[in-house]
Structures are given as structure tokens and as C-alpha cells.
Amino acid sequence: MTALDTADIRRQFPALSRKIYGHELIYLDNTATTQTPSPVIDAIRDGYLDSKANVHRGVHTLSQEATARQEATRELVARYLGADDSAEVIFTRGTTESINLVASSYGALMNEGDEIVLTVMEHHSNIVPWQLIAERRGLKIRVVGMDDRGVLDLDAFRSMLNERTRIVAVTHVSNVLGTVNPVAEMIAEAHKAGAAVLVDGAQAIAHTKVDVKALDADFYAFSSHKMYGPCGIGVLYGRRELLEKMPPYQGGGEMIKTVSFGGTVFADLPFKFEAGTPDFVGIAALAKAVEWLEATGVERIAAHEEQLLEYTTERMAEIEGMRIFGTAPGKSAIISFLIGNAHSYDTGLLLDKLGIAVRTGHHCAQPLMERLGVSGTVRASMAAYNTFEEADAFIGALRRIAPMLA
Incomplete structure (x- = not known):
């Protein structure tokens, strides 16, 4: 199985070229919704015009x-x-x-x-x-x-x-x-x-x-x-x-x-x-x-996401106060976490200032939050276009903001 060419994939997603507060967008809210490649956007445009x-x-x-x-x-x-x-x-x-x-x-x-x-x-x-x-x-x-x-x-x-x-x-x-x-x-x-x-x-x-x-x-x-x-x-x-x-x-x-x-x-x-x-x-x-x-290959996407998940999770676990929820074997590329007792919204807002999009709150799963004993979490989720460079930037951002949330 050949590895994904993430550079080529990213060129197909216009939204990924945005800057947020002067930073390159790192989009890690894929569980909520994925970004859209140009062929899909073109099909929508053509459907209305033609x-x-x-x-x-x-x-x-x-x-x-x-x-x-x-x-x-x-x-x-x-x-x-x-x-x-x-x-x-x-x-x-x-x-x-x-x-x-x-x-x-x-x-x-x-x-x-x-x-x-x-x-x-x-x-x-x-x-x-x-x-x-x-x-x-x-x-x-x-x-x-x-x-x-x-x-x-x-x-x-x-x-x-x-x-x-x-x-x-x-x-x-x-x-x-x-x-x-x-x-x-x-x-x-x-x-x-x-x-x-x-x-x-x-x-x-x-x-x-x-x-x-x-x-x-x-x-x-x-x-x-x-x-x-x-x-x-x-x-x-x-x-x-x-x-x-x-x-x-x-x-x-x-x-x-x-x-x-x-x-x-x-x-x-x-x-x-x-x-x-x-x-x-x-x-x-x-x-x-x-x-x-x-054309991209769901199996190749899954393999890429699994590698990103393993890499990111291991490095996140090294951050003081990090609490990761969900450690089932063979899990999908979703990481729910809290830094100490900091509110998920505070973490999400600080990450947004650094150009990183994550989801915060109860994720429309309040009974699960009750089982976990928290009101909400921060959730980072990967997709085909996410890269190891983005994972490094995400980890760096977490290390930067963690002392502020202690």
C-alpha cells in the first residue's frame, strides 16, 4: 500500500490555504465536518450554473x-x-x-x-x-x-x-x-x-x-x-x-x-x-x-490517520496535566482530552488564536460525558489532508498553552 501524498491532497482543498490570526490553518475538527475538495465544489457550482x-x-x-x-x-x-x-x-x-x-x-x-x-x-x-x-x-x-x-x-x-x-x-x-x-x-x-x-x-x-x-x-x-x-x-x-x-x-x-x-x-x-x-x-x-x-483509497487514508493518531497521542501524553479520554484498541483518529481541570472552551479558544481548529464541549454526547465524569472535552480529529508537521505544531501549541491553563 503506497503512502498518501498529502501535499497533493492538500492542493485539492482550497479552505486549507486560509490563515487564522496570521497562522496557517491547522484543521483538526474533522469529526464535526470535513473540508471539501475542488471536484465536489465544482460539481455544486456546475449544478447551479448548468x-x-x-x-x-x-x-x-x-x-x-x-x-x-x-x-x-x-x-x-x-x-x-x-x-x-x-x-x-x-x-x-x-x-x-x-x-x-x-x-x-x-x-x-x-x-x-x-x-x-x-x-x-x-x-x-x-x-x-x-x-x-x-x-x-x-x-x-x-x-x-x-x-x-x-x-x-x-x-x-x-x-x-x-x-x-x-x-x-x-x-x-x-x-x-x-x-x-x-x-x-x-x-x-x-x-x-x-x-x-x-x-x-x-x-x-x-x-x-x-x-x-x-x-x-x-x-x-x-x-x-x-x-x-x-x-x-x-x-x-x-x-x-x-x-x-x-x-x-x-x-x-x-x-x-x-x-x-x-x-x-x-x-x-x-x-x-x-x-x-x-x-x-x-x-x-x-x-x-x-x-x-x-480514487484516494479509504484504506490508505485510514493507515495515514492511524499513524498520525499514534504519533500525536504519544507526544500529547508527555505534556504535564494531559488527560486523554478513550484508549480502546484499534480506535479511530479521534483524541478527546483535557489539560488538568481547565475548561475545554478555554483550551479551544487559545488554540484558535494559534490557527488550530478543534472542537470543544460535550460533542452532542452528554450521557457519555456523565460516564466520563466531565462536562466536556477538547477533541482533535484527523483526516486525509492532515500532516505530521501539523501534528508537531499542535503539540507545540499544547505545550505553550498548558502552563497558562494550570
Whole structure:
């Protein structure tokens, strides 16, 4: 496997040329959102300048072109995920809407007393939708804990599965700890109990090769903007036999075959779950992000990030007062930390003055913060364009500000 040419990669990302307070930008907030390469930006621009027209049903040239691009993207995403059928790929606004869709529509098939299994490390978007449907339908939520490294308690998980378990919703990669959960094993265990599984793949899709059939996932959700694509676009993969049983999530145009005041016949998959005008320009641009990932090589990106993670973590641990949260083996390139008892915001603001972008706060994972015994952390996360020179600058900045925060 050849190493990444980070110099060439960085030339494809215009945002990385910015200066912040006179410093070259070091962007380490990739878990929140990645920067965007020129091919994706060009696709967005071309979509608005060349053929902006609503998709489907239009007989004129612009509409036909826009429709062809959207459906070609669906085929590309299905292939990228290893899905059997492009109709199992539903376009949404992001991971959050994808999970809400499943919680609402699959949740409508659940009965009072049925159980939902979550984990302590879930993002709020994989907690709150389940709480909402649980309250409406009288369901019970059970939560899998973890050890101090950030490794899920699989024995506890297995003990929670029973005849009332209807769905397990689990993050593939923790957005705080970087823990890569054994989702294939969890899916197999859940299926033995007769439960479906939704995997929140927001933090995995740009860092590992995802094959939904190999995982045997029932649902897999992710966002474009975390995989070098445009904002406001997401994907829900769903197993056809489950999607066919689920009622629509929203009503409106596109998701129907016929409408009368006597009743409505819904469209076939995937359009049954795609009410209204989609962001067809963004969807076409997502194709360019997928093509960029394929050309660059997700495996090569992951290897590069792993090296950066190991290098940066080892040097951070040498700084007095450094507290690193999440030490699971094989973790993704995410480092959550605090310097002594300093507030995460103070650390983040000082780093920003030095041109370094990190994320601070609870990272939409307040139950996990409670488990860790902190109100929030600083989070640095790596991507394909980050370099060892940036890692050195980051470490130098931490050494510089640490005495100020003591």
C-alpha cells in the first residue's frame, strides 16, 4: 500500500490555504465536518450554473439531466456500500434525519413493552429520536455501558437481548472516544434474538470500507459532510424487506403513486421515503465525494490517520496535566482530552488564536460525558489532508498553552 501524498491532497482543498490570526490553518475538527475538495465544489457550482431543474417527471432536458445525475449517484452509493439494490439507498438531509426516519417509521411497527437497546456512547441523534418514539408508543430503552477505556460491555449487551428487543441502535465509531465498535458481532447477536440493527456510520464512512451486506446491517446511516462531500445530504441504507413494511416518514410530492381524497397509494422504494424536492445538486456532488474517496483509497487514508493518531497521542501524553479520554484498541483518529481541570472552551479558544481548529464541549454526547465524569472535552480529529508537521505544531501549541491553563 503506497503512502498518501498529502501535499497533493492538500492542493485539492482550497479552505486549507486560509490563515487564522496570521497562522496557517491547522484543521483538526474533522469529526464535526470535513473540508471539501475542488471536484465536489465544482460539481455544486456546475449544478447551479448548468442544469438546475427539479428531478423526476420533467420531460425537458435540464430535468432529465438532473434526474440522471441523482439516480447515478444512488447507484454509485449502493455499489460503494455493497448494497444489493439501489432502491435500498434513501437520500436524507443527514445522519440525524436518517435515524429519525427509522425511529419514526420502524418504531410505528413496535408495540407497548417492546425494547430498544442503545449504548452509553451514542450521539444525541441516536438517543433522542428513540426517546421520542418510546414515549409515544410505551417502549423501553436499555443502555449498554462501557469500561474506562471506552470499550463496550458486550456481556451486558448480550444479557439485554430478549424476545422483546425489537431494535439495537449503535454507533460504528464513537464521535468522542474514537472507539470502533464490533458492529458485525453485535448485529449477529441481535439477529439471533430477532432484533433489527441500525448502525450510525457518521464517523466510520470516511475512515473504513463499509460493506452493509458483510455486516448484515438492517439500517446504516451517514452524512455527506463528514466524508468530504456537501452539507445537507445524508444516506440511509435499509434492508428492502424492512423498508417495504415501514410506513412513510413524511408525506408530499414524489412519495406517491396516486392521490385522491379517498386515499393515497404510495410510491415504490426508494421514493416512498423521499417526500418533496431533494437537494439534487448536493446529491450529484456527493457522487464526486465518493469518487474522490475511491480514487484516494479509504484504506490508505485510514493507515495515514492511524499513524498520525499514534504519533500525536504519544507526544500529547508527555505534556504535564494531559488527560486523554478513550484508549480502546484499534480506535479511530479521534483524541478527546483535557489539560488538568481547565475548561475545554478555554483550551479551544487559545488554540484558535494559534490557527488550530478543534472542537470543544460535550460533542452532542452528554450521557457519555456523565460516564466520563466531565462536562466536556477538547477533541482533535484527523483526516486525509492532515500532516505530521501539523501534528508537531499542535503539540507545540499544547505545550505553550498548558502552563497558562494550570
